[in-house]
Amino acid sequence: MKKILELISEEMQEAFEKAGYEKTLGRVTISNRPDLCEYQCNGAMAGAKQYKKAPIMIANEVAANLSDSKVFANVEAVMPGFLNLKVKESFLTSYLQEMNDTDKFGLEKPHKPMKVVVDYGGANIAKPLHVGHIRSAVIGESVKRILRYCGHEVIGDVHLGDWGLQMGLVITELKERQPDLVYFDESYEGEYPTEAPFTISELEELYPTASKKSKEDAEYKAKAMDVTFKMQSGVRGYRAVWKHILNVSVADLKKNYGSLNVDFDLWKGESDVHDLIPSMVKYMKDNGYAHESEGALVVDVKEDTDTKEIPPCMILKSDGAALYNTTDLATIMDRMENIGPDKIIYLTDKRQELYFEQVFRCARKTKLVKPETELKWIGFGTMNGKDGKPFKTRDGGVMRLEVLIKETTDEMYRKITENHDLPKEEAEETAKLIALSALKYGDLSNQASKDYIFDIERFTSFEGDTGPYILYTIVRIKSILNKYKEQGGDIAGLKLMDAQNASEKDLMMQLVGFNTVMESACEEVAPHKICAYIYDLANAFNRFYHETKILSEENEERKSGLIALLVLTKNVLETCIDVLGFSAPDRM
């Protein structure tokens, strides 16, 4: 379906043409004076010079051509030559009816559907997920869903940090504590146990202990580096422990991401490309891309136009070890070979900006990607506490994701059971859904690159620009629809009717913007645009609701038209929250 502004502009362009002016002058925009009009056209001003005529004369001629327009209820030419526009109720109704009857509310398929890899989540194995990872998971999940909804083929990959020193540290600490484990007996040739020698909580305790020790004790650190090297180079016992760590962690991560309503198509990690590194290095050397510098192997990525220093991309350290870079480049190579994406989108915090600049330049220079392959990095800001510093627990520690979810859910449970008595189980389920909306909307409603303040009181409020407010609006509609059904009404196949008051028209004007907003959120990879849209839509709905009789409306035809409008509003809101990654309960 064409976008509403396209249709309105077409009507205006015809009127310009009919009056003898160039068609292109008839471009219409949303009014920047909503007190005066709904839309506006400034074409007469733009054409004045070319036609050597006063803009108001042009505007008057154009307006005269629109007196019996199907689109405009009112076209007013005002000094010095603006065209102030109001659309007809019937025009909105027919647009909305078509939107209602069309797949995806009339959102058109992309001209060129793309295959896109979204690299998000990025959890590190053996370390618990903490709030720093929440943004990557929440924003990435939404980006994936928006692109998919808009018709692209999208593959989400968690890209685990599963190959670094942290793994060596955990294994070292395990070895210190249980040196007799069969994994550490280098002469052992049998099968290793299938059961891990630790639980997730033991594992989570091993890493911080080891990390602390390695900072204080150089010898311990050297041991950990040696173990990391052995693990990476394939020493059987170390690999077997590593695999246990991976399995135990991934099971726990799946649970945690699950409670965030985040899921990945691929659970790949840095380790998956380890075996590709030697051939990639050889390729870079053979083609003269990489050269030695102070013992290390690097690719120069600076360009003449740079205004700041861009250091070379290091491929191998002087001891031959691979780096974070190396695995990212090998992953690009792997993705190009096995997936063949048109675009790869990465989500990490802002601090990795220079890093991704280097990696992308290196990937282009070394032709790991095609010239037309898009590499996009989205750097997000920090989630801060009310003190403006990175969010911490009350005792100053790093807040774990599951604790954060639990605290928000408890708060929601308290709120919803305060005034209502819902059965306990339902209250718990509902609290989970609302808490998720609070956390996700609180994050997504900010432009990703900005820092934001995590304010649990504000986020969990049922009023204002919050997730719970959006859910509350949906639940309100659901409850009216249920009552309508209880009264014997059928909500399927109802026809919309023309708006009869200003707030109803305003609600309709919000609804017609759906395809425009969804498309621009997709093109600009900007979930916050969808949040802003549903906040306006929810406000428009609630104003309409307060000013309009719905269930008590006596005219049955009018009533069914109103119900049709409610159904459409609900469906649009639910589609939007679904791409944001949360959902609404039936009541709350």
Ligand code: ARG
């Ligand atoms: N594991 C990394 C971290 O915690 C994030 C990974 C981001 N993705 C990537 N392809 N580098 O910082």
